């Protein structure tokens with residue numbers, strides 16, 4: 001996090017002095033920076049795979065500078081403590097891998113009709129209403145576009161995540177052509193049960209989708 005996240009505040013505060021800078025920053029020079037350069041989005045994360053994981057998110061997209069800056073804040077509850085929780089912005093792209101889905105197609109959260117099989121895990125681990133693997137959700141939420149790193153390893157069942165992304169990191173989101181509202185956020189990492197027959201404990205699967213939320217315009 002740096003003060004660079006909020007350039008409009010800096011411009012306003014500096015006022016006329018900013019114009020006098022020997023080497024003015026490119027996008028600020030014209031003095032035409034408006035409120036429309038910053039958009040705020042909201043995400044409501046709801047459980048997948050019966051995880052009980054839920055939460056909220058706020059995304060702030062600042063396009064007032066020479067390159068976009070995306071700040072992501074996630075407030076996530078009821079996760080497995082002490083484990084790595086991958087989290088991503090998912091969506092569709094022009095070059096696949098989901099056949100028939102392009103960048104303008106709105107990603108959605110997986111439903112009960114999603115494919116249902118975790119490859120490499122025993123059959124006992126599969127249930128009709130859960131154990132939806134990362135790959136199985138692809139048809140609905142699309143591939144990973146932006147890993148929201150560093151992935152948290154929370155000490156408790158809740159975590160608060162705030163991070164800022166810019167430059168090349170945002171390329172896959174194709175912000176020039178595709179609205180962020182076409183994208184989704186997916187939180188991963190949960191226990192898969194069904195191994196009781198062998199007396200083995202539940203297995204933590206880091207890729208297991210445990211919550212999903214649509215990115216929506218903030219009202």
Ligand SMILES: [Cu+2]
Nearest residue numbers: 087088144186
């Ligand atoms: Cu993901």
